[in-house]
Amino acid sequence: MTAETLGIWVATGLTLVMLSFLYKDNPFFRFGEHLYLGISNAYGVWFLWDLVVRPDFIERVFVNHQYFYITPAVFGFILLTRMIPRIAWISRWSLAFIVGWGAGVIIGPQLNSFLLTQIYSSFPWVNMQGVIGEPASVYIPALINSVILFACVVAVLVYFFFSVEHKGAVGAAAKFGIWVLMVAFGASFGSTVMARISLFIGRARFLVQDAEPRGHAFSICLAIAIAIALISIYLTRRAEKKKAKEQPAAE
């Protein structure tokens, strides 16, 4: 047995174990769930050590003698004082630095990229700049799209404007805004269904096209074994329940 075959067997087994949740919560699924949590945490810790702490702190300070990297390292260690309540206040120094730096760095680009640019590109006359001079078959659909986009943006903003009572023209705009939001949620939900099915397709493709030819029918055998185990668990529990029901009746 090669290491590749063994790896495929483990991956196949874990895939089927996780899919067994479709029946209901069971010991196989629990085993897979705990294994995943343990391994992913250990993997993350190892990589953070190997790709961050060692090259960016240990090697820079102790090998390259760049001693100014001790300062951020000290601030990092200070964060750990949160675990000792008596001196937890010291961790606020690092937090103050993180929050101050973060706010300073983020506010400008965020405002520029996601508020101003988005507002600017909602206006029809901005959107139409790229199609000026184009034939009517391109220009007219683009114009309709731009007007719809602008109307939808305004309607949704009106819906979230609560300082004026939603009646009359404002009410009608707000109602249109709700419809726009519903369409957006519908599009998101449709995409989400597509994404979830894609994940299943990914696993199914692994079982059929990758695992099965190289795994020597292991996935089929294991699927049958898991199905037999789940059916026997179901039958045992049903028999126990039946017995428990009959006992009080007999007493």
Place this chain on the structure above:
Amino acid sequence: MILKPWERGLLYLLVALAVFLPLIFPFDKWENLPTKEVRGIYDTIESLQPGDTIMIAVDFDPASEPELYPMLLAVLRHAFKKDLYVLGVNLFNPAGIGLGTRAFTDVGDEYGKINGTDYCFLGYKPSMLAVVQAMNAGIANAFAVDAYKQKTASLPIIQRTPKLKGGIKYLVDLAAGETVRPWVAFGSTPGGYPMGAGVTAVSFADYFSLYQSNQINGLMGGLKGAAEYEVLIANKGAASAGMNSQSLVHVLLVLFVIAGNIAYFVGRRRLASKAGGAS
């Protein structure tokens, strides 16, 4: 109305059949016509000259592998075919490093490219905003070693492209989470580099506003986006294989919705007639 266990089992069985059958008996009947959003990324890479450098941000982990890994393979194949130099990085989750190194090594070998000269996968670093800004000014300073443990300062590709701003011609962010916005804010802002994105189907609708505002010039969404890119590079792979199953399941789900609504209204009418009869 609650489904009975056998009804739930039947739905699972039908979905499983719709997914497995096209994979067991593959067919090539339904075309995945490329949309202009996907074509935006393709056209940009196509317009670059051999010797230009692009960056692919592998910002996903195994949880999004079925959707985003085929995109990564397709974009890498396109870039290597065009003789572009490719930098890779992961600023999302360390669990994605393995996927990045595997894709770069496999596709690199496929096209006879040399690690460190033609491509470099830098690996993972936390604190995305700080890392993007550091890479904009100097890649070797942000990543002393790459994911293969090579010293970046001595790699020919890093010597040729020492920083992102002014160095790379295009960035494609393949994102499972909220990494596209930071790349847009700190990378593709005026004075930066043009950018496209490949995202999961879940977040495709959210990122469309960035495409509409021209902050990104291309957008691939989910398995379908990946399949369209495979069609554009004429190299059908995992995404195209999965799209038959995807289409069948979508038809099935529409039928489920229709059947569910009919059952709901019939059930409501029965309840109403029962209540009328009882009174």
